[in-house]
Amino acid sequence: MKKASTFEKIAARCWNLLNEGKPFTPIFVIGTMMLYHLPDVGNVHHLQLLLLSALVVLPLFAIYYVYDFPLFLRNYLWIPYVAFLIIWSFADVKLLLLAVGLYFFFTVFFWGTLYYHLRIGTTWWNFTRFWKLVLKNSDSTSGNAQEQLPKFLLLLSLWQWAYEQPSVPLGQLAVFYFAIFLFAWILHANLFDWKPKEITTYTNNVVPTTAINDKVIVIVIDGMRKDRFEQANAPFLKSLRANGTEFTQMETVYPARTVVCFTSMFTGTYPFEHGIRSNMVWKLGINVESIFDSLRKVEKKGRLLGIAHLVDSFGDDVETVTAVMHNDVADRNIIERAKLVMDEQDPDLFIVQLIATDQTGHSRGVLYDEYIQKIEEADRLIREYVEWLEAQGKLDNATIIICADHGQADGIGGHGHLDEGERYVPFFMYGSAIERGKRVDEKKSLVSVAPTIAYLLGAPYPSHSRGPVLTEAIRKKGNDENAKSDRLFTSI
Incomplete structure (x- = not known):
């Protein structure tokens, strides 16, 4: 049996950037925005606006990187997105449909079908089951649709909204971000209570002795x-x-x-x-x-x-x-x-x-x-x-x-x-x-x-x-x- 090659070790680390939820969310959002604005890539003014509006969204990227919303906590993620829709009444339907399509293409077809077929020989028809698994998955990975969807829909909407505004109301945004941070903090302080209790002392229940086993x-x-x-x-x-x-x-x-x-x-x-x-x-x-x-x-x-x-x-x-x-x-x-x-x-x-x-x-x-x-x-x-x-x-x-x-x-x-x-x-x-x-x-x-x-x-x-x-x-x-x-x- 072959050892893992140097390439495989590096590839495994790179894959985790797309597998773990924390790095996946910003990578996916940035990639989606770049694809959406690809027709204007040669326009310097356009690129400047895109970068400046990205800075406006950075606080929300940070909040969603710090706080996971696994298990039942993911249900609360829709509240900030609904609040955004109510406050600013903005939805770029084409962008959102592109994002949803790209997400399910990545998880169901690229990951769940192509990747697993090439790596471990899973059937080419794995997508017929994998889409159901993605919808049910509760862990904070890229394959958790119920957590990733409200996260990237809000991030993309805020970014595109900031891009289209002649003048961004920074005061309003600051209040909005603070409310989301406070919301996340309260949820995790009161509901994120299922971690195992850690042992506070070092091993001391028996003194090491001569070997019992070879x-x-x-x-x-x-x-x-x-x-x-x-x-x-x-x-x-x-x-x-x-x-x-x-x-x-x-x-x-x-x-x-x-x-x-x-x-x-x-x-x-x-x-x-x-x-x-x-x-x-x-x-x-x-x-x-x-x-x-x-x-x-x-x-x-x-x-x-x-x-x-x-x-x-x-x-x-x-x-x-x-x-x-x-x-x-x-x-x-x-x-x-x-x-x-x-x-x-x-x-x-x-x-x-x-x-x-x-x-x-x-x-x-x-x-x-x-x-x-x-x-x-x-x-x-x-x-x-x-x-x-x-x-x-x-x-x-x-x-x-x-x-x-x-x-x-x-x-x-x-x-x-x-x-x-x-x-x-x-x-x-x-x-x-x-x-x-x-x-x-x-x-x-x-x-x-x-x-x-x-x-x-x-x-x-x-x-x-x-x-x-x-x-x-x-x-x-x-x-x-x-x-x-x-x-x-x-x-x-």
């Missing part, structure tokens, strides 16, 4: 929604869970973006501290130690096999895989590469990211059969990999952790602002050092992953690790029943 294998099924996992026919994974320790209330971090979640999982802390706040990474690298840094302190090695996005956080600790391949072979190729990395490098910690479930959710939706089929495919591939590890003697004293980084909501499999299906993820541990048949119902957080790995491998906790070690899962000394290695995976 290896820890973490398999992250990207975007695996918890309730859909329960509905899937996944006998191997569910047997690992039944014979290990399950954490039934494992909570992801906020915002639940892949790069944010992986960074929090393997540093043990939150975006405000490690510095990765979305998939759109403006500054490469993290501000704190990772689990890979901790392992180096005790002369051990960790590797992460994942997509190009993760290089933005972990740099050379990532063994990249290309995400440009048919989705039906993506996880198969990743598992084959995982065998190769384990065989050639033999890391003490090995993290493997499976991507087909997440990609199916984004391209085809999470509430369709294709999504469950990818979970079932992951179950078969993980069984194959675990049996291969056993045959290679890599599991004699190892812990296996199976989890997702986040769930996915309805629509285009959106995730970030913790809609239904995103917040809680499957999470269970299995191995000779792990309690068998145990279920922990207390709420936990994915920031506990890094310190738990450090504890198992006898390494210091990462510098800013806040999650408590998941000691509930770790077998107490002298518990002979749990110490038995019954080769579960070969008996299913």
